[in-house]
Amino acid sequence: MKKIVMFGICGNMGVSISKELIKEEGIELVGGFDIKNAGKDIGEFLTGEKTGYRIYDCRNDIKKLNPDIIIDFTNADVAYESINWAIDNNIDIIVGTTGFSRDELSAIERKSLKAKSKTFIVPNFSIGAVIMIKISKLISKYFDNCEIIEMHHDKKKDAPSGTSLYSVEEISQCKKFNESRLEEGENEIIEGSRGGFKDGIHIHSVRLPGLMAHQNIIFGARGQTLSIRHDSLDRSAFYPGVILAIKNIDKIQNYTFGLDKLIDI
Ligand SMILES: NC(=O)c1ccc[n+]([C@@H]2O[C@H](COP(=O)([O-])OP(=O)(O)OC[C@H]3O[C@@H](n4cnc5c(N)ncnc54)[C@H](O)[C@@H]3O)[C@@H](O)[C@H]2O)c1
Structure with missing residues (x-):
């Protein structure tokens, strides 16, 4: 016991x-x-x-x-x-x-x-989130860029989420994407529009009533994107x-x- x-x-x-x-x-x-x-x-x-x-x-x-x-x-x-x-x-x-x-x-x-x-x-106890991160490590090898949109209920105190930070740490072990948050010549008209930036990956945090815990990892390459999304519904x-x-x-x-x-x- x-x-x-x-x-x-x-x-x-x-x-x-x-x-x-x-x-x-x-x-x-x-x-x-x-x-x-x-x-x-x-x-x-x-x-x-x-x-x-x-x-x-x-x-x-x-x-x-x-x-x-x-x-x-x-x-x-x-x-x-x-x-x-x-x-x-x-x-x-x-x-x-x-x-x-x-x-x-x-x-x-x-x-x-x-x-x-x-x-x-354990930043995320849901098995689906663990699998999402594992699969993303594999995908990262074949794509040129990666951004994360994490969405949580409006009472969440920390941003970005622990899961997004852990995802970035794991993915960036397999592939180093961008060197800097903004590309040369890229103009951020409203500060923060391009999101947070860690280890070459942008993270965008959405906080809204009605949401629980959701994350979309989007990979991009010429002519294609691949998204992997996990939703904790309750x-x-x-x-x-x-x-x-x-x-x-x-x-x-x-x-x-x-x-x-x-x-x-
Ligand atoms: N690992 C995961 O899978 C997972 C999933 C969901 C949430 N979380 C995390 O769990 C944490 C808690 O989330 P929540 O939604 O339950 O938050 P919450 O605000 O509803 O609960 C926090 C509790 O801590 C208590 N508390 C605050 N200060 C204290 C103190 N000084 N001493 C003793 N107790 C104190 C509060 O009274 C409250 O009951 C957050 O960090 C959240 O991000 C993790």
Whole structure:
């Protein structure tokens, strides 16, 4: 039995994933961490049925629950502190939160490599998104240019999305596209029209009510384009990936980034 504590249990992802974990065999949700609803019974909060386990707003109370794994869906600042705290307390942590800077990720990696616990950072838990990135790496070899349009609900705090940044990192390992954001002679009449730019790839972020999490990777070459698009239509898209991560945490390296490390494609 894996004892889990959900960080950010009162948020969109925390609620949705926790309701699923409660039903899962071999997993026991023994607590929650959030600035909201501290002291409430997690079962009463999630489903209306008491479990005897509570929501806390202090990490040191979480330690007393003796969890095997923390799952984090908060925000980048809170998650960064939580990862450091989890490593200091020898607790495995699976992080779905996005928005870390490159420096923060490097610092986490350095610390985890010396740790006694596992740190698993997963910017996208949907299996379809993992496959999209794998296929894009193959496509990139045969095309001259690549741009990403990522679209999310209007409450998303970070832009561009963690998935788009990870896509760029993976694709740019196979092919280096543009040297600079604007071509010589290209005139951006409204600043930002050509989007963000990372490792040779433009990223355009759309935020609208009605959207969930969507990404279109478009490749271009003379006379043709090839688009590969993934849509997470509701949060159930993330359940299998979270369960996979929990059940396989013992198999991964101390520091692991991306669900692809657990999927044989
Ligand atoms: N990896 C994935 O597949 C995936 C999928 C969807 C969302 N996300 C990411 O998950 C994160 C959470 O998304 P969300 O939509 O659930 O956000 P949300 O804003 O609905 O939830 C965040 C929760 O964190 C809590 N929180 C904030 N500050 C806190 C603090 N100081 N201490 C304790 N708790 C605190 C909030 O009260 C809230 O309940 C985001 O970074 C998002 O990009 C990842």
